[in-house]
Amino acid sequence: MKWFACELHTHTLHSDGSQTLGELAAGAANLGFDAIALTDHNTMSGLSGKAEIEQKYGLRIIPGMEWTTFYGHMVTIGLSAFADWRQANRDGIDEGIENVHRFGGIAGLAHPFRIGSPACTGCFWEYEIGNWSAVDYIEVWSGTFPSIQTNNRRAFDLWTEKLNEGYRIAATSGRDWHAQGETDDPISVTYLGIEDDAVAGNGNSTALSLHEEMLIQALSEGRASITIGPLLTLTLAAGGAFYAIGSTVPTAVERREAAEEPIRANLTLDFSVRTGLWSLPNQVCRLKLCSNLGEELNLEVPYSSDGQMMQLEAQLKESAPHIPRRWIRAELWGTVRGVHVLIAFTNAIYFEEGGYSR
Structure with missing residues (x-):
């Protein structure tokens, strides 16, 4: 997996x-980003000149x-055409999400607990979602130094709640x-994981070798890791196979492994990413494995x-039969600017027996 x-x-x-697309791209390149999503409010007109700007930066x-x-x-990305937002009402966002999917895009809640009116009209999420299985993602960290913000902690808790519900x-x-x-x-980064063979098929691993569809599919499938510092990744080894972030451990494998050989978690912390563009004080961090069963591992790093x-x-550990493991993720905790915060976390690996299918 390349990230x-x-x-x-x-x-x-x-x-x-207050920036042109070229200025935005230049700033993103200087900060070590491989890709950006342009998500202007209610318009896609800012994409003019996109191909030339991609090549330049x-x-x-x-x-x-x-x-x-x-x-x-609601942030929507990957659209092949304009999906009309004007018909959405408080109890009709499900239809809006369907329209986004119809045009090949994916949809996520933007900063759902940011303060709303009158400070930021509409910023607080009030839509009534009838079909949560249609929601592709939740923006759980918004803004700079996101892990200290109360509204982001609420968004993170909402995400965890929905994972617990399956x-x-x-x-x-x-x-x-x-x-x-x-x-x-500190600036947060969403790392999206692309299968090695998909990148190799393009001849190299540079950003411009990627098709937009690869990145959109990676996010749709939950192959994402979030950080304000090092890149944290997680795989599970079970039944002779490896399961990456966003994938699902089949029921048969989980049961066989519980009876014969425990599932093993492999965690990697890469401190070399975006060299020179972030910093942490020397310290002992905490690396955790968390699931719907609670905190399953806590290591000093x-x-x-x-x-x-x-x-x-x-x-x-083997999960109890009456409380199946639905999902698991990794989290890195430590001190930033004198505050104990979440530094990085992965998206989930799922378990077939304990969750719903999308």
Whole structure:
């Protein structure tokens, strides 16, 4: 699996941003991003000149649009055509999501717990979702230094709640980037995972070798890891096979492994990503495995700024028959700016017996 650094929530002067697409792309390239999604409010006109700008700055630009209404903001990416947002009402967002899917796009809740009116009309999510299985992702981290913000913690908790209920929904971060400018705040990155053979088929692993559809499919399938620092990844080894982030461990494998050989978790921390563009103080971090069963693992992980790659292995305990394991994810906790925060987390690996199919 190759991982590509993405920023999935941006704006230009075609809505309420103060930057051109070229300025946005230049800023993203300087921050080590491989791809960005342009998600202007209620318009896709800002994509003009996209191909030339991609070539100039060496990154992929994914077409998108942020549905901006009185009842919430919904980020949509990968659309082949304009999906009309104007018909959505408080109890009709399900139909809007269906329209996005009809045009080949995916849809996610943007900053669902950000303060709403009168400070930010429509920013707080008020839509009544009837079919949560149609929701592709939730933007659980919004803005810079997102892990200290209360509204983001609420969004993270919402995502966890839906995973516990059996829904397979991805989590993302988004800066909601409106303008160029220096910031000392930690910047979050959504890494999307592309299968090695898909990248190899293009002859190289550069951002421009990627088709937009690869990145959209990766997010749709939950192959994502979120961080304000190192890249954290997780795979499970069971029955002679490996299961990556976003995949599902079949029931037969889980039962066989419980009886014969425990499932093993393989965790990797890559401290070499986006070198020089983030920093952490030297410290002992906590690496956790969390699931609907609670905290299943808690390890001390020493971090120093000269670290490059760290790999760990752990054994999963057998889950109780009456409380099946639905999902599992990895989390890295530590100190940033003197505050104990979540530094990085993976999307989930699912278990067939304990969850719904999408």
